[in-house]
Structures are given as C-alpha cells and as structure tokens.
Amino acid sequence: MIFMNDKEIIINNILNRRSVRKFTNENVDEKDLELIIKSGMSAPSALNLQPWEFIVFDEEEILEFMVDLHDYSKMFKTATAGILICGNMEKTIAEYRELWVQDCSASIENMLLAIEALNLGGVWLGIYPIKHRCNKLINYFKLPENIVPFGIIALGHPDDENKKQDKWDEKKVHWNKW
Amino acid sequence: MIFMNDKEIIINNILNRRSVRKFTNENVDEKDLELIIKSGMSAPSALNLQPWEFIVFDEEEILEFMVDLHDYSKMFKTATAGILICGNMEKTIAEYRELWVQDCSASIENMLLAIEALNLGGVWLGIYPIKHRCNKLINYFKLPENIVPFGIIALGHPDDENKKQDKWDEKKVHWNKW
Numbered sequence: 357m358i359f360m361n362d363k364e365i366i367i368n369n370i371l372n373r374r375s376v377r378k379f380t381n382e383n384v385d386e387k388d389l390e391l392i393i394k395s396g397m398s399a400p401s402a403l404n405l406q407p408w409e410f411i412v413f414d415e416e417e418i419l420e421f422m423v424d425l426h427d428y429s430k431m432f433k434t435a436t437a438g439i440l441i442c443g444n445m446e447k448t449i450a451e452y453r454e455l456w457v458q459d460c461s462a463s464i465e466n467m468l469l470a471i472e473a474l475n476l477g478g479v480w481l482g483i484y485p486i487k488h489r490c491n492k493l494i495n496y497f498k499l500p501e502n503i504v505p506f507g508i509i510a511l512g513h514p515d516d517e518n519k520k521q522d523k524w525d526e527k528k529v530h531w532n533k534w
Numbered sequence: 535m536i537f538m539n540d541k542e543i544i545i546n547n548i549l550n551r552r553s554v555r556k557f558t559n560e561n562v563d564e565k566d567l568e569l570i571i572k573s574g575m576s577a578p579s580a581l582n583l584q585p586w587e588f589i590v591f592d593e594e595e596i597l598e599f600m601v602d603l604h605d606y607s608k609m610f611k612t613a614t615a616g617i618l619i620c621g622n623m624e625k626t627i628a629e630y631r632e633l634w635v636q637d638c639s640a641s642i643e644n645m646l647l648a649i650e651a652l653n654l655g656g657v658w659l660g661i662y663p664i665k666h667r668c669n670k671l672i673n674y675f676k677l678p679e680n681i682v683p684f685g686i687i688a689l690g691h692p693d694d695e696n697k698k699q700d701k702w703d704e705k706k707v708h709w710n711k712w
Contacts, residue, residue: 365543366547367569404699
C-alpha cells in the first residue's frame, strides 16, 4: 500500500477532475452542497469584490426546466442538483467591470474541484454572454436587474464511464520567451 | 494527532488558499513549475478547445520588467517566477468566442490551488481586457497576432504574514429561488 502525501492528493484531484454528465438517482447531501458553495466563495476576485451570488436547486420542477434550457443541457435529465452562479453588477467598479466574469469562473472551478473531492460529479454549462440563455434564466428566476446569470453546474452522484483526459501539451509551454 | 481524510485535505486547500505578494529569494523548483502548468492545463474548457498558452519566466530581466507593468505589479520586486497565460484565438469558435476568457480563468485558479498545495505562494494579476496592460505584454514578448495576453501569476516562496480570509456569506446563497 502506498500513501500519498497531501501535495499529491491535492494535485491529483486537480489533474483527475473530469466532466460528469450522467448521474444515479441518489440525492446530493445538503452539507456537501454547502461545502461546495463555500469552496466557490473562497475564490480570489479582482479588488476582492466577491461579485457572486449562488442559486442552489434540487427541486424536480427546476431540474426539468434546465433539461430544455438549451441544446447541451440534457444532463439535467439525471442530475439531482444544480448551482447557478450569478454576477452582482453592484459589486463591480467601472474600470474593472468586466473582471467579474473572471472572478465567477474561478469560483466555478473551485466548486468543480470540491465536487470531485467529495466523490460527486459535475459539469460546467456556459451561460453568459450568450444572450438567449441569460434571458431564459432571468425570466425563470425573476432575477433583479443587477443580477446577471453567469454559469451553471449540473451535479450528482456519477453514473458513467467517462475517463479523465490527459491534456498535457508541452508545445504550449514557453520558457522565458514566446 | 488528528489525521484528515483526502476530502478534507483537498477542500481545506481550496478554503485556505490566499494571495501572497511577498517572497523569499529562494527559487521555485522547475519540477514544481511544471506541475503548476500541468494543473493549469487540466482545467475544463468550452467545447474542450483548450485555448491557452503559457509563458513561464524566472529570468531577472523579465521579473524587473513586470515590476513596472502597472501600478499593482510591485510584488515582482520579490517574486522569483511568473506565469503569463495567453488565449489562442485560433482555438476559439465564432459563437462561443468569448468563452476563452472563462477557460483561462479556470486554468489560473487551478494553478493558484496547485501553488498553495506545493507550499508556495502566488497572486493573480488581471491583464485582459485592460488594453494598455495587454499592449505592453504583446510588445515585450513580441506575441503573434492570434495570441492575447490574459493574466499573470506572480509566485515564489511566501515571506509574509498575510492570512486567508473567511469569505463565507450566507446571504449570497439562494435555495431553489432568488
């Protein structure tokens, strides 16, 4: 038996994370959902403005709505929970306004890594800046004017054979010059 | 003595990650730099296009250039290495063109978490879409036309008292409705 040290455990979780699109019917524990959101809120943000809000959902009706959100949201047929992360435009500053997109992306990646760590599975659905996707969600959740839907994670207990992919490509690494 | 399980080790790394802006003069091991880049390349991307390129630097002249890049890049006075991640516009598709920003952000967050795991420290400097920051880097590294500088990580061995911040805010979590 080989024990991994903490570094290896953490790095392996990053290297082995994969997108999961098929799930068992077992529900996601509320405590786990909270840990996932907590991980999302730990992301760095420009000027530490933390411009995010989270809608967590596991109600049947909402999951069904998500199936037809767009052509690539069919994984909600089996996902047992979802998280919609939104940008709060009141938490942005003129010169750096567009950096909220980067902050919310880092937050999603934190959540995907937490999901992997908890032996759950998830996949990131891009919403912003695709207008018709945004509008459907604004209408459905009746979002206030300053709240912009940014991205969705579909999640649950994995029920697939999807393997992680080795994306290492040495040609993309440039040492000290282009 | 209390042993943490793997889940706790990984989640704690996410919750405890912090920005480090002051470093000792010890160099970052090349093997560690490679593990960090590998982590960056493991991020998910829209349509799996992996639209990123990495310039890793540790040469004195480049680190000095970075100090004066803009008003908030002074941490390069002590940083012993840096990573500039760029977007490759040839790896984007018209309808989803702007999603490369989200892909590169997820990649940076992976690298920051790997840095934390390796007992190093780092901080994210926003570049894109702030035009004068982009232009300086395009000129300095003589980047090809299709390569857009996106963000920089300054890194090294931590030499500061900066503590991680608890950003948990229950009011930002909305269960099943706004």
